[in-house]
Amino acid sequence: MLGVATARTLGQLRYVLDRVPCANVDPHNNKECLRDGILVCSSCRLVLYCSKECQKAHWRIHASDCKDRIRSDKWTPAWVSERRLPSFMTGRDLRGEPLSQGMCLWGNMPAIDILNIPHNDATLHKPFNIAFVASGDLRNLVRTVNGLPHDYAGKLTVLLNDRDPFVIMRNIFLLMILGTIADRRKAVDAALHFWYSAFVPNEYHAELLLIVTSVMAVTAPGSLKVTLGDKAGLEADIDKDMRMLCEAISMSSQFYTTSDAANELARIRFDQSRIDLRHRQMVPMEPSHRLAFLEYLRFGLLLPFGAHNAYFNSPNRLLFSPEGRWVQTDHANPLDSWDIEDVIPSGKAHGAKAEDVFGCLYYHVLDQLYSFVDRLSCLKISIKIVNDDTLDLAKGIKKNQLAPIGIDSQSRFDRIEVSNIMDLEYVGIRKTLDAWGSLLKETKDATLVGYFMNWTQHQRDGVPRTAGALPKSVMKRLTNEGRVSSIVPLQVSSMTRLLAKWMGQMTSVIDDLCSGYDNSRQFDTFLTKNGLGPALKSNKLKRKPQHSIVPHVRLVRCTNTFLQRLCVPLDAPPSAIPEFGKDSEGWYLQVSLPSMAFSRVV
Known part of the structure; x- marks a missing residue:
């Protein structure tokens, strides 16, 4: 093959892609060009080739995608x-x-750095205690750790909790993959695919089974202790139910095959009764983004569009139940978890084009995980993992029940991230602040961070x-x-x-x-109507006059709670509306491309 890019080897880890690969792949004969792509298809701009010869040789295969009806202006x-x-x-x-419901394993808001050190008082030696009390996935932890300077000399202690044992086990496994697999490239790529891809290479599945087996060996609650990197560590409270879940995951290959998993994914994502919701997502998209979205729905792989995917021949046991059921909603989309205007530049730095949005996301997550692993090796980070109800967890801390994993009754936190449990459908404002308000440190930067995902359903003219x-x-x-x-x-x-x-x-x-739409007045009305004022007063909290972590309006911010709105500057007033710049690209990327509508996050 001709080309000027450096060729990858045929050896181990040929599926770890540092650059966008040449798309000259023959899946039927399991052949691929191992050079990097440098020449883009001028029509769809989704694939790259190392040379004109490769492009010509592959056209017959690529044409079925490039000319897919979904890319037609007449669609x-x-x-x-x-x-x-x-x-x-x-x-x-x-x-x-x-409409279908399912477990939420990927965040529906872009990742945030809940420390945001540049905008808060801090020194390189200051220790931080932070808590993700309804964590869901790891994106906010990864984003926060990556916000630490490389020369940070303090210690970061993280409490990571979720009431769903499947969510917690996923997080433990992902952290152990990142922190215990010696080959850095392999660790990062494996964690990425176990996080976001429906299928993984057999080699990665074998690594997961080793980790699952080691967790199953835990015989007493709270006894899992794992070294992550050179200076970081993980402690987890593993009870009988969680060990049984590990056992079920390790035995799941007896209950469903790769073919079964592929059929299940197709059943969920292409159920004819849900076609209008899929098409609603596609309507505002540009033609090539529609095709990229369809490709992700079909194969469930977070990869550059033209990458060889034959190696992904084992079901991801962390996205299917032990019985082989897809555990998320049919519309779960990893694009919602990261800021799209960071995702596109990350992809471009590795050779991907903006049209290949899932390829861009692959490289963005890859870069984030590389940074995270680097910090695990050089910074003092202690991660404590618990599987408990949010309110019971707060009570347990106050009663010294978490002392065995290093969180005693005197522990106080610089940041407490509560996700959207303050929504009326869940814990609510008063109960959340009563439970966690007293566990904040008495410093001006201590903040309880959360958001209201559903408030507009309860407030007239919220949207x-x-x-x-x-x-x-x-x-x-x-x-x-x-x-x-x-x-x-x-x-x-x-x-x-x-x-x-x-x-x-x-x-x-x-x-x-x-x-x-400026709905700040309606939001304040909602907060007042649902008792924010008395809850703040009784817990000796207040709304910060100046935001220092995330911008106004996606939360409530008492020392500590706030509400961020997309695309709003950090120092913007509550009435600020999103800014997209003078061109249309920012508008399109933030409003039209992701499945997350602004009506759900303000």
């Missing part, structure tokens, strides 16, 4: 072609059943239900800036089809318009 969502209203207009799927609910000035500004898709009905053959097209477009427009 329309199913509800338009079928001349009906979209099913999501009523909140029910096409079978009339409630504009129709375009008419928006102030005319907002409509005019967004229209003049070209932020809002124009609604120009095409010539259609019937009133039914016209209505179907218009309703689908209007739904997308209303989602977009939320990004320019």
